[in-house]
Amino acid sequence: DAGITQSPRYKITETGRQVTLMCHQTWSHSYMFWYRQDLGHGLRLIYYSAAADITDKGEVPDGYVVSRSKTENFPLTLESATRSQTSVYFCASSETRPEETQYFGPGTRLLVL
Amino acid sequence: GDSVTQMEGPVTLSEEAFLTINCTYTATGYPSLFWYVQYPGEGLQLLLKATKADDKGSNKGFEATYRKETTSFHLEKGSVQVSDSAVYFCALSPRIELNSGYSTLTFGKGTMLLVSP
Numbered sequence: 641d642a643g644i645t646q647s648p649r650y651k652i653t654e655t656g657r658q659v660t661l662m663c664h665q666t667w668s669h670s671y672m673f674w675y676r677q678d679l680g681h682g683l684r685l686i687y688y689s690a691a692a693d694i695t696d697k698g699e700v701p702d703g704y705v706v707s708r709s710k711t712e713n714f715p716l717t718l719e720s721a722t723r724s725q726t727s728v729y730f731c732a733s734s735e736t737r738p739e740e741t742q743y744f745g746p747g748t749r750l751l752v753l
Numbered sequence: 754g755d756s757v758t759q760m761e762g763p764v765t766l767s768e769e770a771f772l773t774i775n776c777t778y779t780a781t782g783y784p785s786l787f788w789y790v791q792y793p794g795e796g797l798q799l800l801l802k803a804t805k806a807d808d809k810g811s812n813k814g815f816e817a818t819y820r821k822e823t824t825s826f827h828l829e830k831g832s833v834q835v836s837d838s839a840v841y842f843c844a845l846s847p848r849i850e851l852n853s854g855y856s857t858l859t860f861g862k863g864t865m866l867l868v869s870p
Contacts, residue, residue: 644796673857680862682863683842688857698857730797740785741787741799741802742858744797746794746795746796
């Protein structure tokens with residue numbers, strides 16, 4: 641399917657486990673982003689990437705790792721999940737520059753027990 | 754730093770009522786301004802945007818005017834429908850010169866709109 645997809649859509653895990661959330665886009669957009677959405681906080685940027693092998697921290701990067709070996713994929717890894725990382729995670733991409741229109745995936749709802 | 758402030762929700766309206774969701778911002782220079790909408794269970798999608806002062810963005814009956822003098826970008830719709838029930842996010846991006854680096858969007862906390870028949 642064309643567009644931006646995320647997997648899994650729902651995930652339950654336990655504290656201390658490693659979890660990887662996948663993001664794939666078919667547009668060949670240069671910029672990709674990971675956000676988390678929490679009640680009372682809105683959307684907060686975790687990491688972003690300007691191109692393959694170029695990543696940078698956002699507002700709340702602690703406890704997360706990203707990689708981007710291919711333009712179309714931007715996985716987010718929680719190295720040792722904590723309850724505070726229970727959230728809805730959104731991946732997004734931008735065609736030209738990150739301050740322009742961003743296109744969002746459907747989200748991954750993560751519960752850490 | 755840049756910031757966006759939205760009115761807290763939920764905003765509850767009856768069908769065909771007039772909608773206003775307030776958004777004010779703090780930024781240096783002349784940012785671009787956006788409204789994104791999130792329908793239940795989905796990701797965000799762009800609703801409208803404006804890139805300079807006095808511009809009006811519009812889409813699906815929604816409108817917002819970039820007011821630099823009041824640093825505002827209020828969202829309005831003349832007659833809401835049940836299908837407009839969603840969370841609405843105001844966002845800004847700074848004006849960045851090409852080849853001088855880049856920045857990212859700054860989002861408000863979102864305002865939930867609930868429309869009843």
